[in-house]
Amino acid sequence: MPIAHLVTNVKIADVKKFSIALSKGCSEAWDLPDKDGSRTSASVEYNESLNFDGNHDSAFLLEFRMINMAQAGTPKRDAFAKSLCEFMEKELGIPQSRGYM
Numbered sequence: 754m755p756i757a758h759l760v761t762n763v764k765i766a767d768v769k770k771f772s773i774a775l776s777k778g779c780s781e782a783w784d785l786p787d788k789d790g791s792r793t794s795a796s797v798e799y800n801e802s803l804n805f806d807g808n809h810d811s812a813f814l815l816e817f818r819m820i821n822m823a824q825a826g827t828p829k830r831d832a833f834a835k836s837l838c839e840f841m842e843k844e845l846g847i848p849q850s851r852g853y854m
Contacts, residue, residue, distance in 0.1 A: 755779060755819040757795040762803040763811045763845045772797050774844060779817060782836035805851055813841050813852040
């Protein structure tokens with residue numbers, strides 16, 4: 754089962770709803786068969802002390818684990834990262850340049 758863990762310094766109004774959206778976003782980005790996110794687990798953690806690039810502007814750290822991820826080619830991993838950065842910008846307003854995966 755793929756697992757996503759997000760740490761962000763952005764407060765999320767409905768964190769449960771967002772965690773489901775994150776599951777779906779990860780499934781879609783990695784092109785998994787469960788486009789609804791039903792087989793991808795996600796957790797979201799708020800941490801106001803998270804800093805990035807020397808400041809506390811909105812940012813995120815995303816850890817995504819899956820058994821065969823290391824064997825995937827660089828283009829697939831790069832496309833996944835781009836898709837998830839776009840997701841974070843759309844859903845949380847965090848600029849794509851303010852995250853790490």
